[in-house]
Amino acid sequence: MLQATNVPGMHTYGPPLPQPNRFFQRGFGWVLGAVWLFYLGQPLNTILARPGGFAKWFSLGALALFALSYVLVFLWTRRMHLERRDPPLKAALGWLAATLLLGLAMIPGAGGDWMVGLVYIAASAIMVLPPRAAVPVVAAIAAQPLVLPMFIPSWQHENGLFFSIVLAAIAMFGVTRMIDHNMRLTDANREIARLAVAEERARAARDLHDILGHSLTVITIKAELAGRLLPVAPERAEAEVNDLEKLARQALADIRRTAFAYREVSLEEELASARSALSAAGIEAKLPRAVAEVPEPRGTLFSWAIREGVTNVVRHSGATRCVITVRPDQVEIADNGRGPAASGAGGSGLRGLRERAEACGAQLSVGRAEGSGFVLRVSVPA
Known part of the structure; x- marks a missing residue:
């Protein structure tokens, strides 16, 4: 089959080659990272229910930046895996600290509901830290819904949130291991x-x-x-x-x-x-x-x-x-x-x-x- 080309004097034989899907090349990572953000609906509703003022809009901006930070962490980690590299430890700790600060910045408007963000911070820790460092970090994060209400009476004990953090960390660990195994399988097939x-x-x-x-x-x-x-x-x-x-x-x-x-x-x-x-x-x-x-x-x-x-x-x-x-x-x-x-x-x-x-x-x-x-x-x- 003779196929027209854009190069003068050149002819290509064979069926047209399939073109790569730009969505799966560029947009899929955004979708995969953003799909889990619906859990932030709880602090979002709490912030929106407050009367207008600085606390409301400051917390709303912090929430938006927190969500963006999580998606960027996800995309960064995904790129590191594709490039066969481990995330640099200093950069990983800096990113986790920035995400935590954004979560704390939601407190004026969200109150104790800001702790939902700890689920994302724990998942991010699993993504960017080596396993030996990630386990104690996740344990410390998971303890916060049980410990903080002891010092702040207006915040309710969140036993369900504790289990959500643990399950999110385990699920993200499985995802990262699956990505690693798939990359190794790809390398083995190439070899x-x-x-x-x-x-x-x-x-x-x-x-x-x-x-x-x-x-x-x-x-x-x-x-x-x-x-x-x-x-x-x-x-x-x-x-x-x-x-x-x-x-x-x-x-x-x-x-x-x-x-x-x-x-x-x-x-x-x-x-x-x-x-x-x-x-x-x-x-x-x-x-x-x-x-x-x-x-x-x-x-x-x-x-x-x-x-x-x-x-x-x-x-x-x-x-x-x-x-x-x-x-x-x-x-x-x-x-x-x-x-x-x-x-x-x-x-x-x-x-x-x-x-x-x-x-x-x-x-x-x-x-x-x-x-x-x-x-x-x-x-x-x-």
Whole structure:
């Protein structure tokens, strides 16, 4: 589907992309914080019931600023969580102190009903303070509806308000923990996705190395052989050049299949390819003419082992003879060449083969063959 764009000369294919909802991006936090302000209806009604005067309007302004302060604390804490940061302790204590002062400023008009604001202060303490600091602060706040009426007879004991403060603190604690867990879950999902991408890249790198390494090695050897045969045996050189064309086409097809993640190998094909590569390199090949059916994923693992082993024999061994043995539980590639390197460290091909073997629960062994030469063995437990 062709979609118009605002950029001259550019066309976009595909359905229109959904646009982000600005309400959920910006307004949702305000709504979520402000929805709990209806509890301030009790001190608001008390203030509005007073006759006009300084106390009434001063307390009404303090109430409005108190409500705004709570919403701002909520939004600030929400932003801190989204940014994976803890609220600074000094700023948190300063904000709580300012909110408390605004609550006390409601006393001239609201009287004892100002203590409803303690519910919001306790919830704010849970939001902005670490748990160890928030618990004693909430305990002190919750005690005020029980303690203050003892000293101010005109204020009624508020047992219900005590439980409201405790429940609000517990509820806000649950909300903050849920936010933290959701953020951790998001981080974990991102890490899983990153690891999946890394694993897929490693798989593609192994496949490309094994395919290109083997194919290019055989192509190089056959090209050298065709060059040597051209002056003395043009007909054989022509046959080798034809083989080169087939190998190049096959390598291109393998790369395309690998790019689309359905590259498959089989023991029979790898044995035939190994025979051709060893023959072109002038190495005597002793290979099984046929093999019993090997179950997957073992058969694929053995095929990659043969491909990697033969590539190393042709490239590095200097051998004149190579023996490949295939059993239902094991494959072995041995030569009579110069043997393993002194360091004993394998290249990227052996590392990739080791990763394949570990994924199948198999064991990769490399080292010196009996007498001389190099042996590569992959064994699968019965």
